[in-house]
Amino acid sequence: MLVANLVRAGLLGALTLVVALGAGDVWVFYVIAVGVGVAETFHDIAAQSIVPAVVPDDRLPKANARLYAVELAANEFAGPPLAGLLVAAGAVVALAVPGGLWVAAVIALALVRGRFAATRRSEDRGGIVEGLRFLWRDRVLRAFAVVVGLFNFASSATYAVLVLYALGDMGLSETGFGWLLTTVAVGSVAGSVVAERVERVLGLRRALLVALVASVVLIAVPAATADPIAVGVAFFVGGAAVMVLNVAMVSLRQRLTPDALRGRVTSGHRLVAWGGKPLGALAGGVVAELLGLRAVFAVMALVALAAVPVLVRGLR
Incomplete structure (x- = not known):
């Protein structure tokens, strides 16, 4: 999750720099969009898989419900109006702020204590x-x-x-x-x-x-x-x-x-x-x-x- 957010922040930072210098080609946007999408896949799978390591089994429904609620509220209600304000402020700002938010997510994750790497089983060799x-x-x-x-x-x-x-x-x-x-x-x-x-x-x-x-x-x-x-x-x-x-x-x-x-x-x-x-x-x-x-x-x-x-x- 940390690496995925760092990758997303880095890609948005690179795109912000490209736009600020006026050197943006449409293919740059395509490549960065694909990179952000791949990083999001890794992050979301890890985020869903880590919940049982943080929450007891009997609290999983409540934990998942709260996570879904926060994600929906951010995606559907907070995100679109914020995007409109950022676009009005300019393309560079509209790209730089999401990158900064992913950096903030990295800081928040880094403050979570514990070791969450999955324990491999002796018979687990099939990838x-x-x-x-x-x-x-x-x-x-x-x-x-x-x-x-x-x-x-x-x-x-x-x-x-x-x-x-x-x-x-x-x-x-x-x-x-x-x-x-x-x-x-x-x-x-x-x-x-x-x-x-x-x-x-x-x-x-x-x-x-x-x-x-x-x-x-x-x-x-x-x-x-x-x-x-x-x-x-x-x-x-x-x-x-x-x-x-x-x-x-x-x-x-x-x-x-x-x-x-x-x-x-x-x-x-x-x-x-x-x-x-x-x-x-x-x-x-x-x-x-x-x-x-x-x-x-x-x-x-x-x-x-x-x-x-x-x-x-x-x-x-």
Whole structure:
């Protein structure tokens, strides 16, 4: 995590210098964007894997829920307005401040006491393959990866065409579309706040199933109606349900995975679960071209629903 943040800060510092000197070429931006993305992947996998080393097992849902809440609030509510202010101050400032924030993150991490390196097992010689093998052989973890992969495929397909549907069929203005996206963000923050309580009241198995079914609402409602109020409510409920689902899944995956494999199992899960996002976006465009915008939501709701029996079988 420390190295990843140092890399990101260094890349932004280099880009700031390039822009300040007026020597920026578009390919420089591409290269640095890829570098920042790679560093973010390392950081996020490590950040999720380190939580069980800091928090007892029975506190994992609360810890993950709080982390999700802070991350969402920063990404969705604090970040965009700050970005607007920074851009207004100039390109150099807009690039330098995020780099400075990553340096601040390095300082904060350096103050955390403890040794968090995973203890390797004597039989652990398979590298990343060992992590993928463990993920695939555990029926619960395998089900989680497939479920998230199907849902991400479906949701990415709908997001690829959402702006066209919102400004066209729903008749929203650009401002109205921004408010529509805000309902998802607000619902997600609300879901992260209540996730631990939902799991405690319903039980883990029932909370997972209810949250997954409710998450499909996020996809299915626009196929039935273009009413902005109905779609906004559905997006709020869906955003909250997705967050409850994420907190429960991540917490259980952390409990089930040995310390030595946690980073590799997390990366393997994300490879399967997130790898479908670009494919889903492509599929959304194809379905919209062939059948129309509303059909994308109907077809992808069926894809998302296919994850329900997978989860049921995995938790049996």
